[in-house]
Every structure is written in structure tokens, then in C-alpha cells.
Amino acid sequence: MNLMNKSPFANGFTTSFTKVALAILISTTLVACGGSSSDNKTTVEQTVTPPATTTPTTTPTTTNPASNDLDISVVPDELKNTYSAALKFDRYTKVDTPNGGVIHIIAQNEIMENQIVRARGILQHYLTDYPGSKYGADKSAVANK
Numbered sequence: 001m002n003l004m005n006k007s008p009f010a011n012g013f014t015t016s017f018t019k020v021a022l023a024i025l026i027s028t029t030l031v032a033c034g035g036s037s038s039d040n041k042t043t044v045e046q047t048v049t050p051p052a053t054t055t056p057t058t059t060p061t062t063t064n065p066a067s068n069d070l071d072i073s074v075v076p077d078e079l080k081n082t083y084s085a086a087l088k089f090d091r092y093t094k095v096d097t098p099n100g101g102v103i104h105i106i107a108q109n110e111i112m113e114n115q116i117v118r119a120r121g122i123l124q125h126y127l128t129d130y131p132g133s134k135y136g137a138d139k140s141a142v143a144n145k
Contacts, residue, residue, distance in 0.1 A: 070117050075106055093120050095127065098140040 075083050075092045083089035088108045093116055095103040103123065107116045127143040130136035 070113055071120075072107075072113055072116055079104065079106065091116060093117075095120055095123050097127070097143045099144040101144060103143075 070093075072091050072093045075085075075089055079092070083106045088110070089106050090109045091107040091111070091113075093105045093107075095105070097103060105116065105120055105123070127139050129139050
């Protein structure tokens with residue numbers, strides 16, 4: 001018989017010893033991370049209040065067509081049946097087309113005037129001819145539809 005086969009290390013003792021030693025090492029490390037062992041610990045309670053979410057409130061705008069520098073007016077009479085005040089439509093602006101027509105922009109009461117002006121400006125930009133370009137030299141076909 002070989003004495004090596006009879007040693008306590010030959011029957012898995014090494015692996016179980018290693019596991020136990022590793023478990024003890026991890027446990028002491030985790031306990032040591034808890035800080036000092038003194039009983040003079042002070043706890044600070046922190047109250048976290050979530051930020052208040054505010055929704056900007058808007059009031060229906062009464063726009064005077066004669067004095068409005070932004071070219072925004074009340075909804076014209078010919079469009080009031082479709083875009084009524086009951087549906088909260090209260091302002092109007094337009095983009096003129098090359099053939100003399102108009103593209104109507106009707107806004108509801110929670111839309112701010114700067115948003116209306118921006119929407120009109122973007123539409124005018126897209127419909128403005130860009131000379132020398134392949135597809136944008138004449139945009140009247142799009143604007144006049």
C-alpha cells in the first residue's frame with residue numbers, strides 16, 4: 001500500500017478546507033467593512049423629497065389681430081365651424097403659397113405664441129426655393145398642393 005493514498009489530504013480534505021477558509025476570510029472582510037465597533041455611532045436621517053413637477057399653466061390667449069406683431073390672429077370665421085373654441089382652438093396664422101393660396105396653421109389654447117411662430121417659420125423654410133440645388137430649386141409644386 002501506498003501511504004499517499006491514506007493521507008487525510010487525499011480524500012477531498014484540501015478542497016473543503018479551502019472552502020471553509022475562504023468563507024471565513026470573506027465573512028471577516030464583510031464584517032470589517034461595517035466601520036468601527038464603538039457604540040458612539042451617530043446616524044443622520046436624510047429626508048429626500050422628490051422635485052416638484054410643475055406643469056406650466058396657460059390661459060386662453062385673446063389675440064387682437066390689429067395689434068399683433070407676430071401675425072397671429074383669432075381663428076377666422078370660415079374655419080370656426082371646424083376648429084371651434086369648444087375644441088380649444090383659439091389662434092391662427094398662415095403661410096402664403098406661390099399660387100396665391102394659403103396654408104392654415106390653427107393652434108389650441110395650450111400652445112405658446114413662440115411655438116406657433118416657430119412652426120410657421122419652419123414650414124416657410126421648407127417651402128422656400130433653394131436656387132442651384134437638385135430638388136429644392138422650385139418648391140412651388142409642393143407649396144401649391
